[in-house]
Amino acid sequence: MExxxxxxxTVMWLNGGDTFMDGGAMFGVVPKPLWTRKYPVNDKNQIELxxxxxxxQVNGKNVLIEAGIGNGxxxxxxxxxxxxxxxxxxxxxxxxxxxxxxxIDLVLMTHxxxxxxxGLTKPADDGYVSTFPNAKIYTSQVEWDEMRNPNLRxxxxxxxxxxxxIVDQVxxxxxxxxxxxxxxxxxxxxxxxxxxxxxxxxxxxxxxxMADLMPTHAHQNPLWVLAYDDYPMDSIREKQKWIPKALxxxxxxxxxxxxxxxxxxxxQDGKITTTLDRKRVDQxxxxxxxxx
Numbered sequence: 441m442e443x444x445x446x447x448x449x450t451v452m453w454l455n456g457g458d459t460f461m462d463g464g465a466m467f468g469v470v471p472k473p474l475w476t477r478k479y480p481v482n483d484k485n486q487i488e489l490x491x492x493x494x495x496x497q498v499n500g501k502n503v504l505i506e507a508g509i510g511n512g513x514x515x516x517x518x519x520x521x522x523x524x525x526x527x528x529x530x531x532x533x534x535x536x537x538x539x540x541x542x543x544i545d546l547v548l549m550t551h552x553x554x555x556x557x558x559g560l561t562k563p564a565d566d567g568y569v570s571t572f573p574n575a576k577i578y579t580s581q582v583e584w585d586e587m588r589n590p591n592l593r594x595x596x597x598x599x600x601x602x603x604x605x606i607v608d609q610v611x612x613x614x615x616x617x618x619x620x621x622x623x624x625x626x627x628x629x630x631x632x633x634x635x636x637x638x639x640x641x642x643x644x645x646x647x648x649x650m651a652d653l654m655p656t657h658a659h660q661n662p663l664w665v666l667a668y669d670d671y672p673m674d675s676i677r678e679k680q681k682w683i684p685k686a687l688x689x690x691x692x693x694x695x696x697x698x699x700x701x702x703x704x705x706x707x708q709d710g711k712i713t714t715t716l717d718r719k720r721v722d723q724x725x726x727x728x729x730x731x732x
Contacts, residue, residue, distance in 0.1 A: 441533060442702045444692065444716050447642025449622065451694070452495045453702050453718075454533040456508020456559060460486035460523030466655070468667040478658035486523050488699035489655065490718070491555050493530060495537075496640070498620045501545040505638060505649060506696050507559030507571070513601065514558070528559055544572040548625060549579040550651035551635045552587045553597040556696070561605045568605045578619070580627045581612040583634025593670070594632070628653060628682075630675030631666065637682065646691035647703070653679055655697040657704060657712075 444451045463485050467475040481487050494505040508528040518524070534540060549556060560577065561568040579587075590598040603610075616626040624639040631652040638649040652668075653675055654660065662679040665672045686693060687708055694703040698718070705714040 441536065442716055442718060444647075444694075444703050445645075446640055446647045446692065447645040449496055449498055449640060449642045451640075451647065451703075452537075453492045454495055454504075454508070455526075455529040456491040456493045456506065457510070457524065457528040458526040458699075459489050459491060459509065459555065460484075460525060461489050463487040465667045467658075468665050468669070468672070470664050475658060475664070479656060487656075489555075489697040490695075490699050491528070492696060493559070494649070494694065494696070495534075496623075498622060501620065502539060502543050503546045503548065503620070503623070504544050504572070504575070505548045506550065506556050506651075507547060509555055510558035510560075510562060510571070512563050513561075513568075522555070530559060541572050542574050544575045546619065547572055547575045547577045548619070548623070548638060549577060549583070550625075550638060550649070550696075551583050551632045552579060552602065553632065553652075554599055554602065555597075556651075557587075557602040558599075560602055568601050570606050570609060572609075575609060576611050577606055577609045578611050578613070578617065578625060580625075580634040580636050581614055582627065582629075583632060583636070584610060584612045586633055628674070628678040630671050630678050631669050633670060637678075646686070646689050647694055648682060648686045648691050649694045649696070650679070650682060651696060653682075654693065654695070656695060657693075657698055657701050660706065660710065 442453045463481045466487055479487055491509045493508050496503040508530050511527045560571055562571045586594055587598045587603050616624055618624050622642050625636045627636050629635055637651055640647040662676050665675040669675045692703045692705055700718055702716040702718050704712055707713050
């Protein structure tokens with residue numbers, strides 16, 4: 441379990457499951473010879489994408505960012521289509537910290553696509569119940585509205601079983617909200633209409649979680665956006681806005697999906713200076729390519 445200290449806040453990554461998705465979809469119009477220099481790909485043109493929530497302990501409260509892909513919810517067909525190699529082990533990781541899902545006080549959802557929101561509920565009897573029964577669940581009002589009333593495109597990722605059991609726990613906001621005096625959720629749009637990023641600041645140190653505006657370290661270029669993005673020009677605009685701000689503040693960038701880095705820092709020239717690694721698979725080559 442990797443950890444990162446941001447001032448007085450310890451950030452821990454929990455095992456939320458693993459997927460292998462089409463690399464072309466994850467890099468949109470970027471030519472394959474370019475993005476494969478930045479991120480490993482298998483012979484099926486798939487790239488590994490973790491779905492690992494971040495746990496913070498702030499002001500005596502347990503705060504979870506994202507919820508993983510859950511356990512026991514996906515059909516065999518869905519596991520095949522989404523390249524699921526591992527379901528969530530979030531509860532097991534919480535046990536290692538002497539916690540249970542009932543001990544989670546806040547769950548912060550950057551958006552509610554299935555790979556982030558499946559972990560919010562779990563199977564029980566003939567239906568589903570909340571995984572985190574005592575938590576307040578935060579997401580933008582725009583995202584919550586679309587979750588419950590998806591359009592022809594978005595209904596493939598906004599599933600009733602991921603929201604119907606948590607209706608009474610959800611708290612929404614319009615543009616931004618500040619929580620526990622050190623965490624901000626800011627609506628950006630882009631990847632989805634209601635997508636948000638998360639800023640964490642403590643004792644002069646900062647972390648920016650850009651979620652699916654920057655799902656991996658290889659998406660640093662503002663123009664490298666996903667084919668999955670509903671509003672790609674909004675994604676580009678928000679990356680152009682927030683990446684320079686974070687660089688100027690010497691902030692950490694954290695990742696939910698990256699299979700190689702939990703978090704890292706770039707310098708003003710876009711070169712990696714500091715990393716928190718998840719695993720070492722051709723790390724030397726990755727760093728060499730990224731810093732060209």
